[in-house]
Amino acid sequence: MSEQAPEVQLHGDMDAQEPVSAGREVELKLLTDPATLQRLLAAAVVTRNATSKGVVRRLEATYYDTPDAVIARQGASLRVRRSGKQFVQTLKLASEDSPLQRREMEARVPDIALQLEALPLAELGAPFATLPGAGLAPVFTTKIRRQIKVVEFGGAVIEVAFDEGTLSAGDKAEAVCEIELELKAGGAGALYELALSLLEQGPVRIGFQSKAERGYALAFGTSPNAEKAFATGIGPADTTDDVIAKVLNACQSHVMANLMAAHHGQDPEGVHQLRVALRRLRTAISLFKKEVPASALEALGLDAKRLASALGPARNWDVFATSTIAEIERANLPGVDFTELRAATAAPRALSYQAVRVDLIDLECTRFLLSLGRVIERRSWRNDIGIEALAVLTQPAGEFAGRGLARLHRKALKQGHNFRKLRPTARHELRLTLKKLRYAAEFLLPLYDRDGAARKYLKRMSRLQDILGIDNDITTTQALLREVEESTSLPQVHKAIGAITGWQGRDRIETAESLRRSWRKFLDAEPFWLG
DSSP states (O other): OOOOOOOOOOOOOOOGOOOEEEEEEEEEEEEEHHHHHHHHHHOOOHHHTBSSSSEEEEEEEEEEOOOOOOOHHTTOOEEEEETTTTTEEEEEEEESTTEEEEEEEEEEESSSSGGGGGGOOGGGGGGGGOOGGGGGGEEEEEEEEEEEEEEETTTTTEEEEEEEEEEEEETTEEEEEEEEEEEEEOOOOHHHHHHHHHTSSOEEOOSSSSSHHHHHHHHHHHOEEEEOOOOOOOOOBBBBBHHHHHHHEEEEHHHHHHHHHHHOOOOHHHHHHHHHHHHHHHHHHHHTTTTSHHHHHHHHHHHHHHHHHHHHHHHHHHHHIIHHHHHHHHHOTTTTHHHHHHHHHHHHHHHHHHHHHHHHHHHHHHHHHHHHHHHHOOOOHGSSHHHHHHHHHSSHHHHHHHHHEEEEEHHHHHHHTGGGGOHHHHHHHHHHHHHHHHHHHHGGGGSSOOHHHHHHHHHHHHHHHHHHHHHHHHHHHHHHHHHHHHHHOOHHHHHHHHHHHHHHHHHHHHHHHHHHHHHHHHHHHGHHHHH
């Protein structure tokens, strides 16, 4: 069960008017295979810290929704679960401040049938307050054999549930083999630390989907969606220490929200958003470790860079196949057919996605993600730093933010000096610095008034960055074209390659003047943090 809140009286006329349990579930899920599950059940880190021998339960649950999946579209789930002779109805809401936390409501019910009146749904507003009881029907079911052990670890009490079973939707079924670590008392950092200890004993990876999300995907044939960046939630009253925690937490949520979408590989936006999330994380770490040089931040930055680099080839092939070719094809160049060129990109693009899937289930990726969570929850940047850095952590966030933004701004001006004569590699370095500056500004903007100066600065910087991006895409495309050129001798492919090379050569000439104008406008934009 989750952390308990004050009891709320039931609405309705249920037997004995059982109280509703309302609280927040804090849980980390790990996926594994049946053999590893049994081995980890007997792992020393579990057996030596267990408070008892544990129990075994058989759980059967039915999940309900409307025909148009109103509940699922809210990121929520509604189920009735049977354990022995007891039936519990649970509404779980979408994750909030942390990828580990979900708000939930529970109530005892007489049987497996759904009974909406058992939960105070009116408190939640639409659409939960107006759910049509008669319009809700079973969507999928789960049958789980759960072995539970409660352990005391890392200053916390954690319920460790080893789950094996089946998730079923109509005539479709999917095996379940996972370990749920649910926090009962103490800090959430202990969940990550216990997971890291289990990782040393056998291959596990983070489960980014709940059983409900997996059930909906099975029932409706859907794939995980890519997600854009999350708000940091920082404010003027925060200290630098608070800002580090909130920004890293938002970056963690962004990364974890896109891992499944990138792994499935059915939507290029998944890889794109995961790369963006990792770049934002690296920007945050770079911004913070200038004044808080904690070794924990340094290690995370290196891991994030490695994973982002592994995604690069897939993203490059995506842009080329879905954007570059399509844009030039729309020009209807006489005598040029791009069909065979597009077909020639299929194999290297598929190989790049295969490499992505391998990297995302690699143990090093899991170790990085668990370490990131532990650093955030334990605020590990406070360790292994000097007195000056500790003093920075207690400063008002605005003081730190101004210094950080000014450093990146000065770096961009230095890299852009004598802009007309910059070589492509130098323009690429400037583009990367501007990207860091934009991400840093987006992180820290809530500390400043959202006035005209801030909007103008960000608009001009983003415009310059976008044009530099076009210039960089041309360089990337030329490398991909050389790879395709070496793999085939088909005349139509080589003709299409020549057309793209000529088209982009013209684009580079036309872009040069736009770049210079955008650079001058950026120089004239007043840094908004100076006010």
